[in-house]
Amino acid sequence: MIDNPYYTHEHHGDYELVSIGRLELEEGGAIPDCRLAVTTWGELNEARDNAILITTWYSGTHQIWRDVYVGPDHALNPERYFIVAVNQIGNGLSVAPHNADGDNSLLAMANFPKVRIGDDVVAQERLLREHFGIEALQLVVGGSMGAQQTYEWAVRFPDKVRRAAPIAGTARNTPHDFLYTEALCEAIRSDPGFAGGQYKSNTEVEAGLTRHAGIWAVMGFSTEFWKQEVWRGLGFDSTEAFLEGFLQPYFTVMDPNDLLAMAWKWQRGDVTRHTGGDLAAALGRITAKTYVIPIDEDMFFPPRDCIAEQELIAGSELRLVADVCGHLGLFGVSPTYMPQIDRHLGELLAEQV
């Protein structure tokens, strides 16, 4: 257990820690007390059929969704829907290496078990059913690793997902993505301060986390983002200032073991575990109306990888988002990003299913 001030209400506003009890894991072992950090907006109606689930991405929490995606002016409108964001296991708000204590104390730090996307989705389904009494969802939506969870939901629980909106992510992780994530992990693990995961504070791994941010700089945005100096519009006056004032501090406050737990999961996201490796069969299970939403300049979930999957989903639509920010367009810093997302999610929610 490490006391890391980043993973607090001060940085993440209101959220509730809900235990779903013991969670058996696909890779073996279990999380004895699986606590999920949950935020909701709006009211669940009497029929309990106006719920939307938001899943979170690598390094992300519900907070970016509160800041950028959810509100009365957005498609994710709390005046119409009961919106639940569940932080993924390992993200540091939900149960994670750095905060494993009490019944989970044997899972602390480098002893945290391997968790898969499927474990998250099983946990989320139980949470929704047991804690909120929700049996079906109007929409599951998430970006990046959140898209992995969205696909997993649609394949694993087709009867529960009416609509699905995977943004900037794939149903089966690509080999290239695996290598990219491995480079991110190596940047952290190679820091002598990481000490095999037994550091006393994330500050001891600052060099590794900074290198990790440096690799994100290469892949997370686009070549045009840097060429057009888009960071100027974010209030910075040099590449270095942007890295030191935005990307590095974004990651260096985080817990290294938490990031590695999420990265391991990201690398192995794969709905074809349900179908013996058959992607068409797995995606063929989807009954949700699905909008596949890649970002055109994404360097590691490029549109063509998303399109190859979209073409295997019956009745699905490709909704390409244009954003020079690339994958990290997900942060919504481009003024043109959210209008596109709102249009696509709005049209998806308007679909009769």
Added chain:
Amino acid sequence: MIDNPYYTHEHHGDYELVSIGRLELEEGGAIPDCRLAVTTWGELNEARDNAILITTWYSGTHQIWRDVYVGPDHALNPERYFIVAVNQIGNGLSVAPHNADGDNSLLAMANFPKVRIGDDVVAQERLLREHFGIEALQLVVGGSMGAQQTYEWAVRFPDKVRRAAPIAGTARNTPHDFLYTEALCEAIRSDPGFAGGQYKSNTEVEAGLTRHAGIWAVMGFSTEFWKQEVWRGLGFDSTEAFLEGFLQPYFTVMDPNDLLAMAWKWQRGDVTRHTGGDLAAALGRITAKTYVIPIDEDMFFPPRDCIAEQELIAGSELRLVADVCGHLGLFGVSPTYMPQIDRHLGELLAEQV
């Protein structure tokens, strides 16, 4: 001075070490005894006007050109041309951190001075003139950092370059490329075995060089290279086997300081140093018939960056090469690669200039 068996005739066949004497450097300081490793094919004619210059890329030497690009069946035909390949300063065959001895002993290892693309080109021009009596070139051709040198030649010595063929590279390095190269450097420098550049053997930096190879895996090929498992065609049966059998050993035999010297140069390649930052003015100096030859799947010298420069070069042509290998298509492993290169270089050499 480190005795590294990679930088020998055993691995690089015939080449000659030619000293051009003292080389003053753009960044200040000098290389007292600037020794360049030079390989030639064919015969210089009496008029001394049938010469072609080949420049080398990051981590590369003349050897890949011998193995893949030069021969009687190629456009770079020694039966017609006198072809000179000059290894770039810092590459380990030419004067470099790991081999600086004798008059250069003060430049050894971490004390090696900052060398720029312009220094290489000045050194090459002197070598060609003083050692071979060559005053003009039918063609300058190089890939990646070799393209940087090719552009520098065409801008700095327009009267000496009849034709130019920059492959998979730019005249002014992009901000994204700078960040990519920085991540490569950080992978090496962060290895405790690097010891601030004062290691005793490259084997002490194997972990850092392996991480460096891992980042090349992410950016050097393309997402499709990995998805299509193109490495199977190279005789490997898994991603891991390809990394461990090809990409990692390719880099781990090399000298870390040598790689860093080249990387520093790569990051700062910029023909606009001649024109106060004005790219159009710099490229406007080019009188060579120029074919700009990007590779379609290149992730860090993407076609659009090359095209933006091509459009500023009078009379130039864009010749796009298709290769799923991406930037490292330069290695010529795709059977469809060299036929494209030979066609473009052949047509360029057939141009009346």
